[in-house]
Amino acid sequence: MKITIGSDHGAVELKEEVKKVLAEFEGVEVKDIGTFGKESVDYPDIAEKVCADVVSGAADRGIVLCGTGIGISISANKIKGIRCALCNEIYSAKMSREHNNANVLAMGGRVIGSEVAGQIVRTWMTTEFAGGRHERRVNKIMALENR
Ligand code: RB5
Numbered sequence: 001m002k003i004t005i006g007s008d009h010g011a012v013e014l015k016e017e018v019k020k021v022l023a024e025f026e027g028v029e030v031k032d033i034g035t036f037g038k039e040s041v042d043y044p045d046i047a048e049k050v051c052a053d054v055v056s057g058a059a060d061r062g063i064v065l066c067g068t069g070i071g072i073s074i075s076a077n078k079i080k081g082i083r084c085a086l087c088n089e090i091y092s093a094k095m096s097r098e099h100n101n102a103n104v105l106a107m108g109g110r111v112i113g114s115e116v117a118g119q120i121v122r123t124w125m126t127t128e129f130a131g132g133r134h135e136r137r138v139n140k141i142m143a144l145e146n147r
Helices: 009-022 043-056 070-076 090-096 113-128 132-144
Strands: 001-007 029-032 061-064 084-086 104-108
Touching: 001 043, 009 029, 009 061, 009 104, 009 113, 029 070, 043 061, 043 070, 043 104, 061 070, 070 084, 070 090, 070 104, 090 113, 104 113
Parallel strands: 001 029, 001 061, 061 104, 084 104
Antiparallel strands: none
16 A cells, blocks of 8 residues: 655654554555655645645545644645544544544644554555445545536
8 A cells, every 4th residue: 555644843762653654564665755844834835735646546544734734734634635633533534434434644743642643554554445335425425526
C-alpha cells in the first residue's frame, strides 16, 4: 500500500512519529511531501499535495496533519474524491474506515500525543471497509460532489 503524508508546521514532530508507526507495516511505502521545518506554511497547500496523490492513484491513501487537524481536514474534503476523517481517538479511526471508507486520515499535532496517534494509525491502517449498507451511504456522499 502506498501512503502519502504531509503536515503543516503545527505537526512536523507528529509526522515523524506517524512515519515510524507506518514503518511497522510490511509493504507500506510512504511518501512525505513535507513540511520539514518549523517555518509557517499554509495547511491547504499541504492538503492539496497529499490529496492529489490519492485522487490520481499515486497513493492508495493519505495522512494529513496540522495543529488541530481541523483546517487540513476541511481543506482535504474540498477535493473531489476525498473522504477525509479527522480522528483524534481510536473509535473514530475504526469507524472512519469501516463505515465511511475514509481514504485520508487527519490528526492534530497539538491535540494528541504520539502514543494515541500511533494507535489511531494502526487501527486506521488495519480496518477494512464493511461495505453493504455503508456502501450506499458512501456513494451518496460522493454524489454530493456533483450537485
Ligand atoms: C497553524 O497555526 C494552525 O492554524 C493549523 O495548524 C491548524 O491548527 C488549523 O486548523
